[in-house]
Amino acid sequence: xxxxxxxxxxxxxxxxxxxxxxxxxxxxxxxxxxxxxxxxxxxxxxxxxxxxxxxxxxxxxxxxxxxxxxxxxxxxxxxxxxxxxxxxxxxxxxxxxxxxxxxxxxxxxxxxxxxxxxxxxxxxxxxxxxxxxxxxxxxxxxxxxxxxxxxxxxxxxxxxxxxxxxxxxxxxxxxxxxxxxxxxxxxxxxxxxxxxxxxxxxxxxxxxxxxxxxxxxxxxxxxxx
Amino acid sequence: xxxxxxxxxxxxxxxxxxxxxxxxxxxxxxxxxxxxxxxxxxxxxxxxxxxxxxxxxxxxxxxxxxxxxxxxxxxxxxxxxxxxxxxxxxxxxxxxxxxxxxxxxxxxxxxxxxxxxxxxxxxxxxxxxxxxxxxxxxxxxxxxxxxxxxxxxxxxxxxxxxxxxxxxxxxxxxxxxxxxxxxxxxxxxxxxxxxxxxxxxxxxxxxxxxxxxxxxxxxxxxxxx
Amino acid sequence: xxxxxxxxxxxxxxxxxxxxxxxxxxxxxxxxxxxxxxxxxxxxxxxxxxxxxxxxxxxxxxxxxxxxxxxxxxxxxxxxxxxxxxxxxxxxxxxxxxxxxxxxxxxxxxxxxxxxxxxxxxxxxxxxxxxxxxxxxxxxxxxxxxxxxxxxxxxxxxxxxxxxxxxxxxxxxxxxxxxxxxxxxxxxxxxxxxxxxxxxxxxxxxxxxxxxxxxxxxxxxxxxx
Amino acid sequence: xxxxxxxxxxxxxxxxxxxxxxxxxxxxxxxxxxxxxxxxxxxxxxxxxxxxxxxxxxxxxxxxxxxxxxxxxxxxxxxxxxxxxxxxxxxxxxxxxxxxxxxxxxxxxxxxxxxxxxxxxxxxxxxxxxxxxxxxxxxxxxxxxxxxxxxxxxxxxxxxxxxxxxxxxxxxxxxxxxxxxxxxxxxxxxxxxxxxxxxxxxxxxxxxxxxxxxxxxxxxxxxxx
DNA sequence: CGTTAATCGAGACGGTACGTCCTGTCTTCGG
DNA sequence: CCGAAGACAGGACGTACCGTCTCGATTAACG
Numbered sequence: 001x002x003x004x005x006x007x008x009x010x011x012x013x014x015x016x017x018x019x020x021x022x023x024x025x026x027x028x029x030x031x032x033x034x035x036x037x038x039x040x041x042x043x044x045x046x047x048x049x050x051x052x053x054x055x056x057x058x059x060x061x062x063x064x065x066x067x068x069x070x071x072x073x074x075x076x077x078x079x080x081x082x083x084x085x086x087x088x089x090x091x092x093x094x095x096x097x098x099x100x101x102x103x104x105x106x107x108x109x110x111x112x113x114x115x116x117x118x119x120x121x122x123x124x125x126x127x128x129x130x131x132x133x134x135x136x137x138x139x140x141x142x143x144x145x146x147x148x149x150x151x152x153x154x155x156x157x158x159x160x161x162x163x164x165x166x167x168x169x170x171x172x173x174x175x176x177x178x179x180x181x182x183x184x185x186x187x188x189x190x191x192x193x194x195x196x197x198x199x200x201x202x203x204x205x206x207x208x209x210x211x212x213x214x215x216x217x218x219x220x221x222x223x224x225x
Numbered sequence: 226x227x228x229x230x231x232x233x234x235x236x237x238x239x240x241x242x243x244x245x246x247x248x249x250x251x252x253x254x255x256x257x258x259x260x261x262x263x264x265x266x267x268x269x270x271x272x273x274x275x276x277x278x279x280x281x282x283x284x285x286x287x288x289x290x291x292x293x294x295x296x297x298x299x300x301x302x303x304x305x306x307x308x309x310x311x312x313x314x315x316x317x318x319x320x321x322x323x324x325x326x327x328x329x330x331x332x333x334x335x336x337x338x339x340x341x342x343x344x345x346x347x348x349x350x351x352x353x354x355x356x357x358x359x360x361x362x363x364x365x366x367x368x369x370x371x372x373x374x375x376x377x378x379x380x381x382x383x384x385x386x387x388x389x390x391x392x393x394x395x396x397x398x399x400x401x402x403x404x405x406x407x408x409x410x411x412x413x414x415x416x417x418x419x420x421x422x423x424x425x426x427x428x429x430x431x432x433x434x435x436x437x438x439x440x441x442x443x444x445x446x447x448x449x450x
Numbered sequence: 451x452x453x454x455x456x457x458x459x460x461x462x463x464x465x466x467x468x469x470x471x472x473x474x475x476x477x478x479x480x481x482x483x484x485x486x487x488x489x490x491x492x493x494x495x496x497x498x499x500x501x502x503x504x505x506x507x508x509x510x511x512x513x514x515x516x517x518x519x520x521x522x523x524x525x526x527x528x529x530x531x532x533x534x535x536x537x538x539x540x541x542x543x544x545x546x547x548x549x550x551x552x553x554x555x556x557x558x559x560x561x562x563x564x565x566x567x568x569x570x571x572x573x574x575x576x577x578x579x580x581x582x583x584x585x586x587x588x589x590x591x592x593x594x595x596x597x598x599x600x601x602x603x604x605x606x607x608x609x610x611x612x613x614x615x616x617x618x619x620x621x622x623x624x625x626x627x628x629x630x631x632x633x634x635x636x637x638x639x640x641x642x643x644x645x646x647x648x649x650x651x652x653x654x655x656x657x658x659x660x661x662x663x664x665x666x667x668x669x670x671x672x673x674x675x
Numbered sequence: 676x677x678x679x680x681x682x683x684x685x686x687x688x689x690x691x692x693x694x695x696x697x698x699x700x701x702x703x704x705x706x707x708x709x710x711x712x713x714x715x716x717x718x719x720x721x722x723x724x725x726x727x728x729x730x731x732x733x734x735x736x737x738x739x740x741x742x743x744x745x746x747x748x749x750x751x752x753x754x755x756x757x758x759x760x761x762x763x764x765x766x767x768x769x770x771x772x773x774x775x776x777x778x779x780x781x782x783x784x785x786x787x788x789x790x791x792x793x794x795x796x797x798x799x800x801x802x803x804x805x806x807x808x809x810x811x812x813x814x815x816x817x818x819x820x821x822x823x824x825x826x827x828x829x830x831x832x833x834x835x836x837x838x839x840x841x842x843x844x845x846x847x848x849x850x851x852x853x854x855x856x857x858x859x860x861x862x863x864x865x866x867x868x869x870x871x872x873x874x875x876x877x878x879x880x881x882x883x884x885x886x887x888x889x890x891x892x893x894x895x896x897x898x899x900x
Numbered sequence: 901c902g903t904t905a906a907t908c909g910a911g912a913c914g915g916t917a918c919g920t921c922c923t924g925t926c927t928t929c930g931g
Numbered sequence: 932c933c934g935a936a937g938a939c940a941g942g943a944c945g946t947a948c949c950g951t952c953t954c955g956a957t958t959a960a961c962g
Contacts, residue, residue: 726948727950728947
């Protein structure tokens with residue numbers, strides 16, 4: 001997530017961890033900065049109404065301590081939002097069925113988008129990334145794609161388990177689920193706030209088509225006869 | 226779209242035209258400004274990397290000449306984009322089947338969103354929505370909803386014709402089509418630029434589920450036999 | 451005195467003054483800035499304890515308004531001090547004799563150097579110019595040399611009038627007067643504060659040598675008689 | 676010259692040397708720092724263009740190793756220069772005449788002031804005087820006054836020998852010589868670098884007035900006759 | 901010979917100022 | 932009154948130092 005530095009947090013020779021010389025960077029400062037970003041966003045700050053100097057002041061940190069970690073505001077905000085959005089690591093989707101897993105993921109997404117704070121984060125990022133392809137690209141890589149991958153995994157598992165049609169276009173299915181949820185939660189009218197039933201209906205819509213082949217083959221098994 | 230002044234740019238009664246005193250504003254300057262905005266965007270400028278001073282310089286115009294017409298950068302950019310977005314009035318969808326009509330609408334949408342300029346238009350207008358609900362609502366009413374209504378009409382016609390399941394959730398189907406298309410065209414990776422086949426696949430996905438009942442009833446009709 | 455810009459304040463074609471386009475720079479702002487510099491110095495600020503941001507704030511002026519006129523702090527401070535030290539234009543030295551004129555100039559200098567404010571200005575500049583040749587050179591050109599020229603003029607007049615030896619080294623005489631006065635006023639011990647009698651003694655010391663030839667020729671003039 | 680810590684670097688009672696515990700400070704590092712200061716100055720660095728970080732880097736030393744020895748840049752630079760300024764102890768002026776002795780002293784002074792490094796020393800120490808009266812007083816007592824006393828001694832001897840007027844103001848004569856030499860060597864334009872002839876002319880100027888009485892009495896001795 | 905304690909290079913820390921740039925307004929002139 | 936031009940106050944940007952601090956690694960003399 002760091003942008004300024006450096007190479008491989010990857011596995012190094014044996015133990016010892018190859019400590020860099022000099023005083024190590026303060027994790028405390030890092031957290032304070034990230035927290036400050038969110039606290040300021042929650043207080044209604046917009047992306048460009050939010051200045052590095054405000055952040056530094058709020059985090060009680062020198063500006064250099066920020067710039068040592070992120071090269072600019074864009075990288076910082078993306079990283080901050082990404083972090084808030086990223087307890088993905090612990091998201092466990094080992095549900096019993098494709099339907100339940102997808103509903104679970106959609107409900108998670110709905111929770112995020114309808115939440116005061118993370119919802120605003122989305123808006124702010126979308127706003128800022130208009131005509132700012134770099135910001136958007138990174139946002140995409142860091143935030144969007146990892147989430148999408150979760151959907152793909154469930155769908156792939158469904159195909160493998162035989163729960164879904166073998167020729168299902170996983171990408172399109174994933175897009176249909178996520179983008180529809182996004183539209184219905186981020187575009188105010190006319191949908192109004194939706195609930196769990198929307199996630200379920202969305203998945204059921206998908207399954208109705210995606211499981212059809214089996215249905216057909218089941219029933220179609222009779223046809224040749 | 227003008228924000229600063231004025232009343233109706235529409236046709237005025239009789240002659241005289243309610244001329245204001247003094248030198249009239251130069252249409253030439255206005256065009257030069259709008260052209261400069263697009264030319265700069267096309268040259269890869271980002272939204273906030275694009276400064277009013279750049280625009281004024283590129284248009285060979287004084288800054289005040291811009292601010293006399295639009296109150297700020299946001300208004301200027303939205304207005305500039307709005308120009309490129311207008312000629313939607315004459316969409317006709319009298320297709321032969323639900324599938325063809327939906328594909329036609331999606332292809333129209335894809336053309337807009339994949340266009341360098343009108344695509345950016347959507348993004349900027351989405352930006353405007355953040356913290357400017359009134360503007361967004363108008364944009365929604367004037368641009369988004371009329372488009373959505375076209376989809377609803379086709380779907381309703383499909384239900385009436387018996388081409389689609391009777392209990393189809395038209396709203397959700399419309400959302401699925403439009404939002405997926407939006408996502409796939411506005412979110413660069415990993416989808417890459419899509420073509421007509423995507424529209425067709427999208428509609429086919431929908432139909433597969435939406436027409437299922439008939440399929441089932443067809444096959445189900447056989448079962449007892 | 452301006453450093454940032456521009457060409458010829460020299461004589462331009464005919465009248466009309468060749469006004470540059472755009473809004474002219476505010477003389478009011480310029481004065482406010484210069485006044486702020488002195489007011490801050492008088493409040494005990496040192497050269498590098500004095501920041502451009504303090505100056506801008508004190509003058510109620512944007513930083514850019516300062517940087518539009520002077521390229522950096524050095525140029526600004528030199529200019530400011532030079533201006534305070536420069537009511538030289540109205541210094542009139544048309545005294546009756548070389549002695550009286552020189553004493554007048556030395557008293558003026560003593561007044562400056564012993565003055566709370568301008569004395570501090572000297573210190574500050576001397577301090578800042580240590581190892582900062584550029585600062586010092588400009589300070590020299592703008593402040594020191596014009597003052598020295600006044601001494602040279604008096605001495606040249608004295609030579610022309612026959613009051614001083616024809617072969618007097620004017621440069622050295624000027625240096626002797628000014629540097630001794632400088633030393634005795636700026637170097638605290640052991641001299642202690644001096645008064646008018648010091649200026650007079652200094653000039654008399656000079657004259658004793660510089661007028662000697664005449665005295666000798668006068669007395670020698672008698673010999674042939 | 677050290678400011679941070681400690682007592683007497685002078686010779687301590689008996690043996691034992693009052694060793695402090697722990698690793699002793701590296702003399703090597705100390706020299707490297709001082710050398711770096713001079714090397715950077717010689718490479719054209721200005722006083723405030725010279726940063727502690729540059730020094731540390733040039734000396735291949737940690738910043739703390741500098742700050743452990745000197746509390747700030749001022750102290751470091753003054754100390755560094757002091758090293759180059761010391762070996763004055765053995766000046767001998769047993770010349771044959773007042774003129775030759777004074778010229779010798781002035782030439783010594785000129786050598787110092789025109790030297791790249793010791794010349795800068797004076798400037799920096801003058802800097803230190805501003806806002807640091809105690810330091811300056813010591814500098815004055817230890818460096819300046821001893822030098823001045825040499826001039827006074829020569830002048831007093833001249834008076835005693837009858838070479839100079841009995842009522843010569845020795846203090847003023849000394850000041851005239853030293854301050855003029857200081858001015859002409861430290862103030863670059865327009866004097867330009869001067870040579871031995873300047874020292875001689877300066878002394879001759881002084882003598883012309885200071886020996887006048889004899890000259891007058893010689894010539895004047897004729898008059899009454 | 902191992903403990904102890906201050907040193908070392910390195911570099912991060914909270915601050916502060918720098919000089920540049922941009923925003924949206926204001927002020928000049930000529931058309 | 933509009934046009935270009937550009938100065939205005941304000942404020943954020945990202946850089947560079949300051950003087951302090953915290954690391955792990957040395958380097959003596961003491962025990």
